[in-house]
Amino acid sequence: AQKVTQAQTEISVVEKEDVTLDCVYETRDTTYYLFWYKQPPSGELVFLIRRNSFDEQNEISGRYSWNFQKSTSSFNFTITASQVVDSAVYFCALIQGSYNNNDMRFGAGTRLTVKP
Amino acid sequence: KAGVTQTPRYLIKTRGQQVTLSCSPISGHRSVSWYQQTPGQGLQFLFEYFSETQRNKGNFPGRFSGRQFSNSRSEMNVSTLELGDSALYLCASSRRDRNTEAFFGQGTRLTVV
Numbered sequence: 001a002q003k004v005t006q007a008q009t010e011i012s013v014v015e016k017e018d019v020t021l022d023c024v025y026e027t028r029d030t031t032y033y034l035f036w037y038k039q040p041p042s043g044e045l046v047f048l049i050r051r052n053s054f055d056e057q058n059e060i061s062g063r064y065s066w067n068f069q070k071s072t073s074s075f076n077f078t079i080t081a082s083q084v085v086d087s088a089v090y091f092c093a094l095i096q097g098s099y100n101n102n103d104m105r106f107g108a109g110t111r112l113t114v115k116p
Numbered sequence: 117k118a119g120v121t122q123t124p125r126y127l128i129k130t131r132g133q134q135v136t137l138s139c140s141p142i143s144g145h146r147s148v149s150w151y152q153q154t155p156g157q158g159l160q161f162l163f164e165y166f167s168e169t170q171r172n173k174g175n176f177p178g179r180f181s182g183r184q185f186s187n188s189r190s191e192m193n194v195s196t197l198e199l200g201d202s203a204l205y206l207c208a209s210s211r212r213d214r215n216t217e218a219f220f221g222q223g224t225r226l227t228v229v
Contacts, residue, residue, distance in 0.1 A: 035217060043204060044120075045220035091159065102149050102210060103172045104218065106159035 002027045002096040006107035013082055014115050021077045021110045023092030029053075034068065034075045035093040035104070045091065051075065082114045118143065120209050120221035128227045134195040137224045141188050141209030147171075148190040149218060150182060153204040162205075165190050194226075202228045 003026040013019045025034065032053045037045040049059060051068050059066050063080045079086055092107045121140040129135050141148050149172075150162040161174040165184035182192040188209075194201055204225050208218035 037220075042222060043206075043225075044222040045206065045208075047217045047219060050217045093159075102147055102164045102218065103161045103174065104149070104151075104208075105161070106151075108158050 002029075002032075002094055002105050004092050004094050004105055004107035006090075006092055006110050008110045009108070010111045010113070012113045012115065015084060016081050017114075018078060018080050019082050019112065019114075021079075021090050021092075021112065023075045023077065023107060025073050025075065025092070025094050027094060027096045029097040031097055033095040035095075036066065036075075036077050037091045037093060037106075039089045039091060039109070041088075048077075048090075079112075082112075084114050084116055087112060087114045120207055120219055122205075122207050122221035122224050124224060125222065126225045126227075128229060129197050130229055131197055131199060133197050134193060135197060135226060136191050136193045137205055137207075137226070139190045139192075139207030139209075139221060141190070141207075142219055145209035145211055145219075146188055147210045147218075148184055148188065149208045149210075150190070150192050151206045151208065152176075153206060153223070154202075159206070162192065197228045199228050202226060 005024045034051045036048040039045050056068050065078045067076045089109045089111045091109045093104045095104050123138045147166045149164040151159050153159045164172040168184045179195045184190045204223045206223045208220045210216045210218040
């Protein structure tokens with residue numbers, strides 16, 4: 001079975017604070033792909049990052065960073081010096097297994113509110 | 117490069133009717149996936165099409181169907197609408213190679229009354 005858990009339903013921070021969004025995944029496959037998407041009020045999901053199961057290297061992109069730890073099945077997302085424009089719902093997602101599979105399983109999402 | 121285009125953006129239908137939603141993927145993308153998003157169930161995978169063939173299907177009743185045309189555009193159809201079908205329907209396109217991400221449209225907001 002494949003499953004993604006985002007335990008934080010809502011987070012509220014004040015601008016310039018750092019915030020970490022947690023993501024824990026379950027899969028039986030050794031090959032899998034993890035994603036983070038941002039959903040602003042407009043509705044479309046905006047791609048942020050993709051990681052495959054063989055690449056545990058953490059990544060930093062501007063104010064965004066991701067910590068992938070296979071030992072704890074976690075793929076956490078940190079926003080440094082948050083801004084009001086970061087307010088959105090963030091989804092962690094998983095694609096399990098083979099090449100012929102684009103069935104993306106999403107977590108329930110974390111609603112981030114950044115107050116000025 | 118144009119993004120994923122979904123039409124219409126908003127739709128109101130009556131119980132028992134049927135509805136067809138359209139998705140135009142990014143040029144060059146051959147895979148189109150459909151997702152349903154509701155407050156209660158979150159984002160759920162409906163099905164995926166590649167080269168006019170359905171490759172994967174989620175756990176939805178047969179009232180939900182889709183197809184893909186030779187130009188990769190896709191449509192999904194829901195027959196005999198129920199109140200519970202009210203949702204945001206999102207379409208995603210990808211190149212379908214390994215290790216590629218999916219790009220989403222803005223969705224179609226369907227309300228069944």
